[in-house]
Amino acid sequence: MGSQKKQSAVVEQLVRELRQGHGLGASFFRAAAAQAEMTDTDMQVIDILETTGEATAGELASLMALSTGTFTAILKRLENAGLVRRERDPNDGRRVIVKLATGADSKPDIALLFASLSDVWAELAAQYDDEQKAVLLDFLQRSNALAREEIALMREEPVSSEGISAAPLGSLEHAQLVISSDTFGLNLRAEDLSDALYHARFEGPVPDVKVKEGVVTIRYPRRLWLPGLKKRAAEVTLSVAIPWQIVLQGGASEITAELGNLNLVSLELKGGAHSARLELPAPAGVVPVRISGGASETTIRRPAGTAARVHLKGWASEFVFDDQTFSAVGNDVRLQSQGFDSAGPFYDIEVDSSASQLTITTD
Numbered sequence: 001m002g003s004q005k006k007q008s009a010v011v012e013q014l015v016r017e018l019r020q021g022h023g024l025g026a027s028f029f030r031a032a033a034a035q036a037e038m039t040d041t042d043m044q045v046i047d048i049l050e051t052t053g054e055a056t057a058g059e060l061a062s063l064m065a066l067s068t069g070t071f072t073a074i075l076k077r078l079e080n081a082g083l084v085r086r087e088r089d090p091n092d093g094r095r096v097i098v099k100l101a102t103g104a105d106s107k108p109d110i111a112l113l114f115a116s117l118s119d120v121w122a123e124l125a126a127q128y129d130d131e132q133k134a135v136l137l138d139f140l141q142r143s144n145a146l147a148r149e150e151i152a153l154m155r156e157e158p159v160s161s162e163g164i165s166a167a168p169l170g171s172l173e174h175a176q177l178v179i180s181s182d183t184f185g186l187n188l189r190a191e192d193l194s195d196a197l198y199h200a201r202f203e204g205p206v207p208d209v210k211v212k213e214g215v216v217t218i219r220y221p222r223r224l225w226l227p228g229l230k231k232r233a234a235e236v237t238l239s240v241a242i243p244w245q246i247v248l249q250g251g252a253s254e255i256t257a258e259l260g261n262l263n264l265v266s267l268e269l270k271g272g273a274h275s276a277r278l279e280l281p282a283p284a285g286v287v288p289v290r291i292s293g294g295a296s297e298t299t300i301r302r303p304a305g306t307a308a309r310v311h312l313k314g315w316a317s318e319f320v321f322d323d324q325t326f327s328a329v330g331n332d333v334r335l336q337s338q339g340f341d342s343a344g345p346f347y348d349i350e351v352d353s354s355a356s357q358l359t360i361t362t363d
Contacts, residue, residue: 018143032113041066041074046083046100050114054099055171057086058195058241062170071195095241165200167211169239172197174214174265176245177238181207181220184232185254188246190262190281193239203233220250238262243284269293282306283345292352299359300349306362307346309336314351316358330354 061071089095315330
């Protein structure tokens with residue numbers, strides 16, 4: 001029992017020291033900024049870029065727990081001062097990367113202040129052996145990762161009283177959208193949202209919205225629809241900056257997806273819909289599209305010249321695939337577009353449901 005109490009006391013003291021360390025870090029930035037005649041937030045941006053080399057504006061705003069609008073003003077100020085520069089990511093033209101401007105780290109006050117603290121830490125670390133250093137490094141890396149997660153969680157924006165929801169893009173490299181509901185209209189879009197992961201606007205009853213580790217979950221409670229109840233409608237816009245997986249489940253009255261330039265990894269429509277119109281982007285690879293649950297009318301449109309392979313497991317009163325039209329067809333029908341090449345990018349479409357009218361075609 002005594003040993004457990006001692007360990008508990010040590011952990012409590014360790015937590016207090018960590019909290020004090022975070023506080024002293026903030027104090028250091030304020031003191032350093034005052035000497036360099038900068039703001040503490042400006043100084044923090046420089047410090048992050050010195051340690052990371054580069055980052056997107058969204059990543060920087062997320063690490064500093066600032067709104068996109070607030071950080072944009074800071075970024076402009078640093079650019080005007082010649083300290084940072086923005087440039088397009090050579091591997092993805094949709095992303096804008098922030099870097100230290102050439103010679104920015106040579107500004108005497110900034111370089112001297114950061115170098116002084118680094119020297120003190122290096123001297124302190126030299127007092128420990130290699131095994132102790134490895135433990136300290138592991139602990140600090142894990143601690144920093146947990147701090148980033150907590151900052152991201154605290155910055156998640158819940159649905160407002162006006163039925164609006166959003167979340168920052170941060171450092172996410174991919175994301176997933178899961179929408180679960182009954183008897184409502186959904187309008188899904190894809191746009192350049194700057195540093196936001198998604199935007200959503202809701203009419204009628206507000207759903208439960210959660211964002212965790214890149215998974216955006218929008219869930220309406222199952223409820224019997226009665227005449228006079230306010231219609232449930234959602235308009236969701238996804239960032240085109242990262243790839244997305246999309247899962248729509250639970251059924252809906254009307255679904256419209258205009259995905260434009262989205263990097264679509266996969267799409268799954270479960271639970272059926274009275275009407276579903278899916279405008280797909282050009283695929284970057286083999287993109288699976290799975291449709292299950294009954295639907296009166298389903299239209300899947302892809303860009304001209306995009307290949308597709310279709311497996312109709314269900315039944316359709318009328319089935320249109322590009323320039324071919326079939327009546328009363330189903331139960332294991334397999335088709336592929338003209339000039340189909342399994343090695344190239346294409347949509348792999350599987351329909352495991354019944355529909356009055358199923359159309360899969362190009363623009």
